[in-house]
Amino acid sequence: MKNDTSWGGVAGWYDDLLETSPDSFQAKVILPNILRILEPKMRAGLSGMTVLDAACGQGYFSRAFAEKGAKVIGADISPELIAFAAERSPKELQFHAAPADSMPFMADASADAVTIVLALQNIENLAGTVAECGRILKPGGRLVFVLNHPAFRIPGRSSWHWDEEKALQYRRIDAYMSDIQSKIDMTPGEPVAAKKKFTATFHRPLQTYFKALIKSGLAVTRLEEWISHKESQKGPRSVEEDRIRKEIPMFLMIEAIKRTAWAVRGN
Numbered sequence: 249m250k251n252d253t254s255w256g257g258v259a260g261w262y263d264d265l266l267e268t269s270p271d272s273f274q275a276k277v278i279l280p281n282i283l284r285i286l287e288p289k290m291r292a293g294l295s296g297m298t299v300l301d302a303a304c305g306q307g308y309f310s311r312a313f314a315e316k317g318a319k320v321i322g323a324d325i326s327p328e329l330i331a332f333a334a335e336r337s338p339k340e341l342q343f344h345a346a347p348a349d350s351m352p353f354m355a356d357a358s359a360d361a362v363t364i365v366l367a368l369q370n371i372e373n374l375a376g377t378v379a380e381c382g383r384i385l386k387p388g389g390r391l392v393f394v395l396n397h398p399a400f401r402i403p404g405r406s407s408w409h410w411d412e413e414k415a416l417q418y419r420r421i422d423a424y425m426s427d428i429q430s431k432i433d434m435t436p437g438e439p440v441a442a443k444k445k446f447t448a449t450f451h452r453p454l455q456t457y458f459k460a461l462i463k464s465g466l467a468v469t470r471l472e473e474w475i476s477h478k479e480s481q482k483g484p485r486s487v488e489e490d491r492i493r494k495e496i497p498m499f500l501m502i503e504a505i506k507r508t509a510w511a512v513r514g515n
Contacts, residue, residue: 273476273477273498273499274308274309274365274366276477277474277475277476277477277498277499278309278365278366278394278474278499279309279312281472281474281501282309282363282365282392282394282501283312283313283316285392285470285472285501285503286299286313286361286363286390286392287316288313288314288316288317288318288320288361296317296318296319297317297318297319297360297361298318298319298320298321298358298359298360298361299313299318299319299320299321299359299360299361299362299363300320300321300322300323300351300354300359300361300362300363300381300384301313301320301321301322301323301362301363301365302323302348302351302362302363302364302367302377302381303323303324303325303348303364303365303367303368303370303371304322304323304324304329304333304343305324305326305329305333305367306329306332306333306336307322307332307333307334307336307337307341307343309363309365310322310333310337310341310343311336311337311338311341313363314337314338314340314341318361320341320342321341321342321343321344321353321354321359322337322341322342322343322344323343323344323345323346323348323351323353324343324345324346325345325346325347325348326345327345330343330344330345347371347373348364348367348368348371348377348380348381349371349373349376349377349379349380350376350380351380351384354384355384356383356384357383357384357385357386357387357389358384358386359384359385359386359389360385360386360389360390361385361389361390361391361392362381362384362385362389362390362391362392363391363392363393364377364381364391364392364393364394365393365394366394366395366396366499367393368393368395368457369395369396369398369449369450369451369452370447370448370449370450371450372448372450374450374452374456374457374460375460375463375464378391378460378461378463378464378466379460379463379464381464381466382464382465382466382506385466385506386506387506387507387508388505388506388508389505389506390469390503390504390505390506391461391466391503391504391505391506392501392502392503393501393502394499394500394501395457395499395500395502396498396499396500397473397497397498397499397500398424398451398452398453398454398457398500399421399424399454399500400419400421400496400497400498401498402421402422402423402424402428402451403428403430403432403449403451404428404430405421405422405423405424405428405451406419406420406421406422407419407420408420410485415488416488416492417485417488417489417492418492419492419496423451424453425453426451426453427450427451427452427453427456428450428451429448429449429450429451430448430449430450430451431446431447431448432446432447432448432449433445433446457502461502461504465506465507466504466505466506466507467504467505467507468502468503468504469503469504469505470501470502470503471500471501471502471503472500472501473497473499473500473501474497474498474499474500474501475493475494475496475497475498476493476498478493479493480493
């Protein structure tokens with residue numbers, strides 16, 4: 249039985265979160281960094297680079313890439329989120345309701361870059377998704393994805409704690425190497441059980457991601473760890489909280505390039 253990993257049931261909430269929260273992690277941390285990595289701008293003498301924004305949600309990042317000159321195609325498994333994306337975006341942006349492991353509207357070797365932002369961790373078919381991205385990328389094209397950091401953000405297996413004796417905050421990790429599927433309550437404040445909505449997320453160690461990339465002919469070329477931009481309100485623990493927030497990264501970015509046939513054979 250397939251897990252329901254679509255966010256269609258909370259599409260309105262998610263759309264409102266990204267579109268009306270100027271202090272969100274997406275706005276303050278992920279967007280400026282991924283634009284720096286991707287550089288989706290017009291090239292001299294060429295048309296704009298083609299970017300597939302897989303698992304694009306309501307098109308928040310798709311629109312930002314297009315504003316920088318990229319030709320953007322967005323896809324998401326949720327028709328509800330795709331409807332928001334189409335409504336909010338210029339007509340030249342293309343959007344498709346499709347899972348990230350099957351995007352037949354994209355031809356082989358048709359994209360300069362594929363992005364998956366805070367979504368690969370919520371996709372059950374990791375190997376199929378990475379393989380599909382590899383099919384779509386041109387030789388030398390880049391897959392850029394962002395995760396909640398799998399070494400420090402493990403649903404139900406990691407948490408913040410305070411050491412009273414040393415006056416230090418620390419991150420407790422109760423598991424890492426095991427692949428873990430977790431049920432996520434998307435409506436924690438809903439008291440009526442029949443109205444609650446859930447989705448699934450999947451913790452995987454780094455080696456699982458690297459193996460999937462290598463198997464699909466993709467070579468990791470860059471890895472960055474991004475910290476939270478938040479600051480604690482003044483209080484007895486605020487200095488320590490701000491210190492440790494800069495020490496424990498919240499997000500992990502991996503860039504992988506599609507290798508040429510020669511490079512794959514020579515591996």
